[in-house]
Amino acid sequence: MPTSSPPHDSPGTRTSPVLVLAASLIGISFAAPLIRLSASPAIVIATWRLGLSLLIVFAALLFTGSWREWRVLSRREILLAGGAGMLLALHFWSWNSSLRYTSVAASVALVNLQPVLIAGISALWLHEPPSARQWVGVVIAVLGALVVGFADIPGGLSGLGAALSGGSSAEGSGRALFGDLLALIGAVTAALYYLIGRRLRQRVGVWAYVSIAYGAAFATCIGLTLASGDVLLPQPPRELAIFAGLAIGPMLLGHTGMNWALGHLPAFVVNLTTLGEPIGATILAALLPGIAEVPGVWTVVGGVLVLGGVLLAARR
Numbered sequence: 001m002p003t004s005s006p007p008h009d010s011p012g013t014r015t016s017p018v019l020v021l022a023a024s025l026i027g028i029s030f031a032a033p034l035i036r037l038s039a040s041p042a043i044v045i046a047t048w049r050l051g052l053s054l055l056i057v058f059a060a061l062l063f064t065g066s067w068r069e070w071r072v073l074s075r076r077e078i079l080l081a082g083g084a085g086m087l088l089a090l091h092f093w094s095w096n097s098s099l100r101y102t103s104v105a106a107s108v109a110l111v112n113l114q115p116v117l118i119a120g121i122s123a124l125w126l127h128e129p130p131s132a133r134q135w136v137g138v139v140i141a142v143l144g145a146l147v148v149g150f151a152d153i154p155g156g157l158s159g160l161g162a163a164l165s166g167g168s169s170a171e172g173s174g175r176a177l178f179g180d181l182l183a184l185i186g187a188v189t190a191a192l193y194y195l196i197g198r199r200l201r202q203r204v205g206v207w208a209y210v211s212i213a214y215g216a217a218f219a220t221c222i223g224l225t226l227a228s229g230d231v232l233l234p235q236p237p238r239e240l241a242i243f244a245g246l247a248i249g250p251m252l253l254g255h256t257g258m259n260w261a262l263g264h265l266p267a268f269v270v271n272l273t274t275l276g277e278p279i280g281a282t283i284l285a286a287l288l289p290g291i292a293e294v295p296g297v298w299t300v301v302g303g304v305l306v307l308g309g310v311l312l313a314a315r316r
Contacts, residue, residue, distance in 0.1 A: 049246035072204060
């Protein structure tokens with residue numbers, strides 16, 4: 001199973017990928033609280049966070065000279081990187097949209113299938129089959145993520161049956177089924193995004209890769225925003241500050257850190273980090289005065305399972 005870093009990341013070989021993933025987890029954990037504080041539609045938020053992060057990415061690209069690495073990529077690989085960006089944008093849109101149609105429980109359960117999908121496809125496409133221990137870690141982390149998601153249902157875990165049924169409003173209609181499909185699309189698009197990143201990051205450095213991927217994601221989000229009729233400009237200063245926070249934290253520290261780690265670790269290990277996002281977001285939501293939501297006992301239990309599963313799968 002290839003885990004060596006690309007030559008373009010040679011300064012990073014002294015950095016532990018697990019520590020980078022820990023920092024990435026902190027970054028992506030800011031996403032939900034910041035989005036909660038924003039009054040903008042989800043696709044507008046995604047467009048702005050990608051656009052602002054691209055300014056920093058292109059500055060890094062020019063400063064480091066990483067743009068020269070584009071030359072080592074074939075036309076097919078450039079298209080793959082662009083496709084990864086489109087998949088990221090579709091993931092942002094589909095999962096957020098699924099919550100309007102189906103229950104929180106169904107949406108969380110389906111979108112959290114992505115580590116299982118990635119582990120299975122990694123064995124076939126990337127020839128990186130998880131070991132028995134890593135499969136156990138994946139399953140434990142997914143179960144922990146489900147506990148965290150279900151604990152957010154009104155009435156706690158006791159309300160799980162009603163939540164999974166979609167409630168009376170979804171009964172006798174295809175509304176809940178459509179939401180389930182959107183959540184599943186969110187899982188598949190995220191899985192493919194990480195798999196492509198794992199493949200290309202072994203060929204090219206992180207800045208050269210994310211400049212293409214984020215650029216394609218930004219263009220896709222603009223198209224989705226125009227199609228939805230939402231307005232990108234003007235934006236009040238408070239919203240711009242939130243967008244900037246999302247670009248620096250969840251996008252650059254979070255996603256870019258995970259894309260760096262894809263050059264060193266299998267895709268399913270890196271993706272498991274995203275299951276810890278609700279835990280970090282819950283801690284931040286409890287500390288932020290504008291939200292101040294204290295986590296319940298099941299959220300803590302689920303968080304312990306997620307972290308234990310991630311550590312088990314990431315151990316060499």
